[in-house]
Amino acid sequence: MVFEIGRLCIKIAGRDAGKKTLVVDVLENNYVLIDGLTRRRKCNIMHLEPLDKVLKIAKGASTDVVLKALKDEGIEIPEKTKKKDKKETTPRPKKQKVKKEKPVKVKKEIKKPVKEEKKKEEKTKESEPIKTKTETKETTPVKEENPKVEKTETKVEEKPAKIEEPKN
Amino acid sequence: MPAPRHRSRTMRRVFKKTPGGKTVLHYSKRKPSKPQCGGCGKPLQGVPRKRVTEMQNLPKTAKRPDRPYGGILCTECTRALMIEKARQQ
Numbered sequence A: 001m002v003f004e005i006g007r008l009c010i011k012i013a014g015r016d017a018g019k020k021t022l023v024v025d026v027l028e029n030n031y032v033l034i035d036g037l038t039r040r041r042k043c044n045i046m047h048l049e050p051l052d053k054v055l056k057i058a059k060g061a062s063t064d065v066v067l068k069a070l071k072d073e074g075i076e077i078p079e080k081t082k083k084k085d086k087k088e089t090t091p092r093p094k095k096q097k098v099k100k101e102k103p104v105k106v107k108k109e110i111k112k113p114v115k116e117e118k119k120k121e122e123k124t125k126e127s128e129p130i131k132t133k134t135e136t137k138e139t140t141p142v143k144e145e146n147p148k149v150e151k152t153e154t155k156v157e158e159k160p161a162k163i164e165e166p167k168n
Numbered sequence B: 001m002p003a004p005r006h007r008s009r010t011m012r013r014v015f016k017k018t019p020g021g022k023t024v025l026h027y028s029k030r031k032p033s034k035p036q037c038g039g040c041g042k043p044l045q046g047v048p049r050k051r052v053t054e055m056q057n058l059p060k061t062a063k064r065p066d067r068p069y070g071g072i073l074c075t076e077c078t079r080a081l082m083i084e085k086a087r088q089q
Helices: A063-073 A083-087 A116-127 A133-144 A147-156 B052-056 B075-088
Strands: A007-011 A020-026 A031-036 A041-044 A048-054 B011-017 B023-029
Touching (some): A031 A063
Antiparallel strands (some): A031 A041, B011 B023
């Protein structure tokens, strides 16, 4: 028998072709249990090329025993690089979002029933929130001339603000 | 008469059936040829015949077999190579 327990072989076929293995156990129908630099599995004799050496191993030896025997012979065993080691590197710095500061709004007690006058009064009161009723009346006609310019400014700052209604 | 750009044979003619029941002529690009073994010249298995832009979207394992010299040599040539290397040692 060429393929006896402990025989050094090289795999010819498969995705682990070209790697050295040891015969660990003989199975029926031209099959053999191999282990070493490849995974521990059964393999067909047709896919193995035997070498001259025969090492001393017990039947059904574990992978640790097999690897030790290969090391004593002088065969290099490549180290396995795990993906977990790569992830232990320093994490990426997270992007810091710059928050825009919003202007502080002055809350008002009395509610407004009409919606049309709200926008006009918002323009007047956001610019001068602490004014009295008389002053707002004077400023409203001036600002009504350019409603579009002020509307764009107010849209950014729109919020449910309670605004007074100058009733006259 | 077909348009001058459609008269060359780099575009292939394809007849398609419309939902209305008519057959209509369409033009489409050709597939590249099958890859050959580097040793013996036989056509290789496991490598899809797609244009470069389509191949770039495929994962690495879908473009070649997972064997040493996969996509370059056929199975017989790789086996012969492996046996030669083993007998040298």
